[in-house]
Amino acid sequence: MNIVAKNIQLGSGKLTVMVKDSIDIQGIKTISGSRALEDTTPAARNAEVVEYILNADCTITAKTNLHELAFGITGINQAYGTPLNPRYPALIPGGSSSGSAAAVAANLADFTLGTDTGGSIRMPAACCGVYGLKPTFGRVSRKGVLPAQSSLDCVGPFANSVEMIETAMQIIDPTFTAQTLETSSSTAPKxxxxxxxxxxxxxxxxxxxxxxxxxxxxxxxxxxxxxxxxxxxxxxxxxxxxxxxxxxxxxxxxxxxxxxxxxxxxxxxxxxxxxxxxxxxxxxxxxxxxxxxxxxxxxxxxxxxxxxxxxxxxxxxxxxxxxxxxxxxxxxxxxxxxxxxxxxxxxxxxxxxxxxxxxxxxxxxxxxxxxxx
The missing domain is CATH 3.90.1300.10 (Amidase signature (AS) domain)
Structure with a gap:
């Protein structure tokens, strides 16, 4: 379905995770869906978020496809194929984190990671019918993520429930603590x-x-x-x-x-x-x-x-x-x-x-x- 850029097997935990191929995994080339980066040197170390995932109860099973260089909104990739939108096959999967959204929609992972510079998590989440979170800028580490410098980009999770989004955030952001909203007639959210x-x-x-x-x-x-x-x-x-x-x-x-x-x-x-x-x-x-x-x-x-x-x-x-x-x-x-x-x-x-x-x-x-x- 062109969702996966590369199958891998890292870790041996209960939760299965896939990460966008703009995020470094040691020993694997990070090519961001572009032939222009095919000759790049394999990553010397894991991105910080990958380290967090491997230190938790997780197995990383793949890197996911994306709109080339994460610079596009449709998810269409002429070089490596466009990920099929599993729930709405005729429609675009959305970009740029197309493969990460599609993988969750196809139940290929418990959660996946994407990046969002101008909507690249929320947009494919909406297209593929899944949940997608763009965290506060700077809240989740971008160390080991392409492009190396960005004043807008955020790493964040996709999942099939808010609860799994919270689980993912607790893993990739050690400061995150899930909350339950206490409500009554006098304290209902505005x-x-x-x-x-x-x-x-x-x-x-x-x-x-x-x-x-x-x-x-x-x-x-x-x-x-x-x-x-x-x-x-x-x-x-x-x-x-x-x-x-x-x-x-x-x-x-x-x-x-x-x-x-x-x-x-x-x-x-x-x-x-x-x-x-x-x-x-x-x-x-x-x-x-x-x-x-x-x-x-x-x-x-x-x-x-x-x-x-x-x-x-x-x-x-x-x-x-x-x-x-x-x-x-x-x-x-x-x-x-x-x-x-x-x-x-x-x-x-x-x-x-x-x-x-x-x-x-x-x-x-x-x-x-x-x-x-």
């Missing part, structure tokens, strides 16, 4: 619904879920949301050119990623500095809302994921990240909860909480899932 643009079938599916859960939700506006989406792209472009610009000379990068990388060379330091100003403004606006509410709710994706046959042109679908990328800019933790329309199509509910409140985020997610049952 939710804000971010008024963002999304297709009616997505909005209706989420509103049905919130009604089923009997949640009281106050609608709010975020003035800098669109600016944050654009600013996040400027920073991603600039940093990806620094990381991978030299590879564009090899002639080995797929046409879609090659074209996007060459375009990133046009990003200026002045644009990055302007993006940093937007980052400050947007972060303050989200922080202010989260001082009033326990969590912010919004769709993970603004539309139903497109079919693989219609998604060859990555640039045409960049709007798919419009609701996820802003929270990479601000660094807030965000989780995608899988929902399904009455027509049997995937939708994600995104939940966001205060920075470094990842435990609270998971407890809120458990509360919402249970209430909606």
């Amino acid at each position: 939710f804000a619904w971010l008024n963002v643009q999304a297709n009616s079938e997505v909005s209706e599916c989420i509103q049905d879920c919130l009604s089923q859960a009997n949640l009281e939700v106050e609608q709010v506006e975020v003035e800098t949301f669109k600016k944050a989406f654009d600013a996040g792209m400027q920073i991603i472009n600039y940093e990806n050119w620094q990381a991978y610009g030299e590879l564009t000379k090899t002639g080995l990068i797929g046409a879609d990623v090659q074209g996007r990388l060459l375009k990133t060379a046009e990003t200026t330091l002045e644009q990055v500095q302007q993006a940093e100003q937007v980052k400050s403004e947007f972060t303050q606006e989200i922080d202010a809302l989260l001082n009033k509410f326990d969590a912010l709710l919004l769709p993970t994706l603004p539309q139903i994921p497109p079919k693989v046959a219609d998604a060859e042109n990555t640039v045409a679908f960049l709007n798919l990240t419009s609701l996820v990328r802003p929270f990479n800019l601000s660094g807030h933790p965000a989780i995608s909860i899988p929902l399904e329309t009455k027509q049997g199509l995937p939708v994600g509910l995104q939940i966001v909480t205060k920075r470094n409140a990842d435990e609270h985020l998971c407890s809120i997610a458990k509360f919402v899932v249970k209430a909606a049952q």
Whole structure:
């Protein structure tokens, strides 16, 4: 199914884990789904998160495929094949952590690891109908993860339940302690619904879920949301050119990623500095809302994921990240909860909480899932 980049057998624990092939495993080449990195030297040591996994009750069984160089949102990979979306085979698996999401959807692992710079965990989670968590920026170690330098990227887990997401976080973040939300009529969580643009079938599916859960939700506006989406792209472009610009000379990068990388060379330091100003403004606006509410709710994706046959042109679908990328800019933790329309199509509910409140985020997610049952 093109989910697995390389089968391996490390450790002998009860939990099975797969990791995205942008995360180092000692003795194995980290090629990030790109022929341009096939001649790279095998990793000299494990990424720190891999060490945590091996020191826990886990067995790593594979490295997973991804959108080339983790620079794409569809999950389509011309070099090594596109991972099949197990639950929605005609639809894209989502990128860039396509194989990690698909592996969980196919029940090939108890949990998997992906990375999220502009939505690359939450987006494939929504596409494949699984749970995906982008932790607070800096909360989980990126030591031994490509690209080596990033001001937005986060390592995080996929799983088929919030409880397994929590288990994964306790393993890869030694400071994480699972919580249970204590609620009563006087202490019910306060939710804000971010008024963002999304297709009616997505909005209706989420509103049905919130009604089923009997949640009281106050609608709010975020003035800098669109600016944050654009600013996040400027920073991603600039940093990806620094990381991978030299590879564009090899002639080995797929046409879609090659074209996007060459375009990133046009990003200026002045644009990055302007993006940093937007980052400050947007972060303050989200922080202010989260001082009033326990969590912010919004769709993970603004539309139903497109079919693989219609998604060859990555640039045409960049709007798919419009609701996820802003929270990479601000660094807030965000989780995608899988929902399904009455027509049997995937939708994600995104939940966001205060920075470094990842435990609270998971407890809120458990509360919402249970209430909606």
